[in-house]
Amino acid sequence: MRKKIVAGNWKMNCDLGEMQELLTGIKNQLKNIPDTVSLMVAPAYTNLYAAFETLKETPVEVVAQNMHQEKNGAFTGEISAAMLKGIGVQTVILGHSERRSIFNENNQLLKEKVQTALDNNMQVIFCIGEELESREENKQFNVVKQQLEEALFTLPEKAWQNIILAYEPVWAIGTGKTASPEQAQEMHAFIREQIAEKYNSEIADAVSILYGGSVKPANAKEIFSQTDVDGGLVGGAALKADSFVEIALAFQN
Numbered sequence: 405m406r407k408k409i410v411a412g413n414w415k416m417n418c419d420l421g422e423m424q425e426l427l428t429g430i431k432n433q434l435k436n437i438p439d440t441v442s443l444m445v446a447p448a449y450t451n452l453y454a455a456f457e458t459l460k461e462t463p464v465e466v467v468a469q470n471m472h473q474e475k476n477g478a479f480t481g482e483i484s485a486a487m488l489k490g491i492g493v494q495t496v497i498l499g500h501s502e503r504r505s506i507f508n509e510n511n512q513l514l515k516e517k518v519q520t521a522l523d524n525n526m527q528v529i530f531c532i533g534e535e536l537e538s539r540e541e542n543k544q545f546n547v548v549k550q551q552l553e554e555a556l557f558t559l560p561e562k563a564w565q566n567i568i569l570a571y572e573p574v575w576a577i578g579t580g581k582t583a584s585p586e587q588a589q590e591m592h593a594f595i596r597e598q599i600a601e602k603y604n605s606e607i608a609d610a611v612s613i614l615y616g617g618s619v620k621p622a623n624a625k626e627i628f629s630q631t632d633v634d635g636g637l638v639g640g641a642a643l644k645a646d647s648f649v650e651i652a653l654a655f656q657n
């Protein structure tokens with residue numbers, strides 16, 4: 405059985421006080437969430453340690469939004485895998501479209517980051533997805549295939565135990581435009597098929613593939629009910645405890 409996951413990517417939002425308020429709201433409602441659903445939150449670097457301390461006694465996992473590929477050194481402003489591990493962070497989001505487009509992270513660099521994370525026994529939530537232009541030209545499958553091939557398909561089979569994928573069509577991020585449940589299912593099935601072809605169907609069946617892009621309480625249930633959708637990577641709607649919890653509960657009904 406694949407893991408069902410709802411992860412909140414808070415991006416560059418929430419100072420310490422705001423985060424603690426959000427975490428209190430989530431903690432207060434944890435008893436309602438079935439233990440078949442794994443919850444994750446990804447605060448900004450400065451809040452990771454506090455989040456980890458606050459959530460220590462809960463099943464909610466604290467994950468990082470990014471990290472540097474090098475072990476250490478003269479990389480002003482950057483954070484290493486060891487630094488994340490040192491405060492208890494086991495999972496990192498890599499390849500988010502905002503990292504790709506605003507910070508020029510390409511598949512080659514992301515491949516290095518993935519390798520560093522895996523070398524440090526970390527789990528990776530790896531984001532893939534096409535921009536609007538590619539969707540309009542019906543090139544979304546080529547784009548996603550290339551992202552998989554260039555960043556992940558040189559990994560050995562056993563590395564896939566530590567990979568979670570997130571399909572995030574860029575045109576649906578923060579825009580209010582969600583991929584239809586059919587569009588999400590079609591792409592998730594395609595991704596699984598690519599993994600089965602490159603590796604085998606056991607690996608393809610075991611990898612959790614999350615959908616991201618304007619997920620909210622009103623659409624989560626329909627999206628999560630698709631066969632190949634194993635949860636969500638949620639931005640805006642994860643910034644309110646009630647809507648984040650409601651999205652997690654979408655699995656229940």
Ligand code: 13P
Pocket residue numbers: 413500572576577578579580616617618619637638639640641
């Ligand atoms: P929104 O849910 O705000 O569209 O953001 C999605 C996202 O980028 C999650 O990583």
